[in-house]
Amino acid sequence: MTIVESLPTPAPAASGVNLAPASSAATFAEIGAVLRDPARRRFLVLSHLRPDGDALGCQLAFGLVLRALGKEVTIWNEDGMLDKLRFLPGAELVNAPPLGQGEMLHDFDVLVALDTAAHPRLGTPLQAIGRIGLTINLDHHISNPGYGDLAYIDGSSPATGQVLYDFFHDQKFPIPADVAANLFVAISTDTGSFQYPNTTAHTYEVAAALIRTGIDHAELSRLLYGSYPRRRLLLLQELLHTLQWGSDGRVAAFALTLEATVRLGVTPEDNEGLIDYIRAIDTVLVAVFFEEMATPAGLIRLSMRSNTPAVDVSAICQQFGGGGHRLAAGARVRGTLAEVEKRVLATIHEALPVVVPTTSPAPAAPAH
Ligand SMILES: [Mn+2]
Numbered sequence: 001m002t003i004v005e006s007l008p009t010p011a012p013a014a015s016g017v018n019l020a021p022a023s024s025a026a027t028f029a030e031i032g033a034v035l036r037d038p039a040r041r042r043f044l045v046l047s048h049l050r051p052d053g054d055a056l057g058c059q060l061a062f063g064l065v066l067r068a069l070g071k072e073v074t075i076w077n078e079d080g081m082l083d084k085l086r087f088l089p090g091a092e093l094v095n096a097p098p099l100g101q102g103e104m105l106h107d108f109d110v111l112v113a114l115d116t117a118a119h120p121r122l123g124t125p126l127q128a129i130g131r132i133g134l135t136i137n138l139d140h141h142i143s144n145p146g147y148g149d150l151a152y153i154d155g156s157s158p159a160t161g162q163v164l165y166d167f168f169h170d171q172k173f174p175i176p177a178d179v180a181a182n183l184f185v186a187i188s189t190d191t192g193s194f195q196y197p198n199t200t201a202h203t204y205e206v207a208a209a210l211i212r213t214g215i216d217h218a219e220l221s222r223l224l225y226g227s228y229p230r231r232r233l234l235l236l237q238e239l240l241h242t243l244q245w246g247s248d249g250r251v252a253a254f255a256l257t258l259e260a261t262v263r264l265g266v267t268p269e270d271n272e273g274l275i276d277y278i279r280a281i282d283t284v285l286v287a288v289f290f291e292e293m294a295t296p297a298g299l300i301r302l303s304m305r306s307n308t309p310a311v312d313v314s315a316i317c318q319q320f321g322g323g324g325h326r327l328a329a330g331a332r333v334r335g336t337l338a339e340v341e342k343r344v345l346a347t348i349h350e351a352l353p354v355v356v357p358t359t360s361p362a363p364a365a366p367a368h
Pocket of ligand 1: 054055115140158159160190
């Protein structure tokens with residue numbers, strides 16, 4: 001799930017890209033017509049920086065469908081391919097954008113932006129773009145303003161992977177096993193392996209259709225959730241040493257210092273999901289992960305999860321310049337780790353429901 005943090009300085013959009021909100025929502029038929037148009041040959045497929053399985057799975061699924069249509073396909077992500085997701089079919093197609101001195105700008109007929117609520121989060125690839133003929137924006141973030149020429153935003157969908165399945169199915173583009181595996185990983189990632197409340201009956205129907213293409217869903221799930229580098233467990237060990245409790249055990253938090261990041265050689269993807277260990281404690285309503293950032297220095301990244309709709313962590317994070325969803329949000333806060341921890345934990349405490357002390361019922365009046 002993408003957490004919209006307070007944004008870093010937006011990358012300047014290349015002059016040829018139309019990122020103004022589209023006047024009205026596009027239909028699958030309009031987007032399908034672009035893919036079928038033989039005059040549209042060169043496609044660039046982008047998604048958000050610090051990508052997750054939904055971002056990269058969608059980039060690859062879309063790229064593979066375009067390739068099957070005979071298009072020239074370029075797939076860039078600011079962070080390149082994640083090691084953790086190198087098992088995805090076509091993973092070698094994802095590259096970091098070619099940036100640097102003397103590097104030419106690249107022109108494309110169509111830019112496809114996937115799973116990216118705000119266009120600055122497309123990141124450094126925007127700096128490598130020259131002219132773009134047309135921009136398609138496919139997403140499931142309700143906050144997506146609908147930038148680009150053709151925007152299709154389905155806020156009811158738990159994953160952009162599910163939106164893509166609906167699009168390919170509606171427009172009768174074939175979904176072979178390599179595309180299906182990428183869509184399965186995309187949807188599984190954003191639904192917490194089909195467990196989060198955003199998972200709908202239709203999500204299971206889509207998963208069933210994907211499994212019928214012959215993908216090994218058990219092996220994909222094992223690679224996603226049951227296989228980690230040893231470094232990740234050492235990181236968890238480190239984090240558990242910093243575990244602190246707030247508000248009578250209703251808040252749990254841990255923190256990663258820059259020193260530990262360097263000592264353990266932690267990569268951003270190692271952190272993914274570790275907050276769920278403290279979120280899963282039965283007394284906990286809100287879990288927080290504090291992380292000292294290397295760049296930009298002097299900032300603390302905070303990730304927050306709520307176990308109850310009664311506590312809206314997106315509203316809490318907004319007070320610190322961030323945002324996200326009701327049960328999962330984040331922000332970047334200036335200050336030292338100790339200062340930020342103190343301020344954030346105090347703010348969470350204020351947002352918690354008041355505990356009504358359980359008193360034994362008053363003794364019944366004696367009968368006369
Ligand atoms: Mn997503």
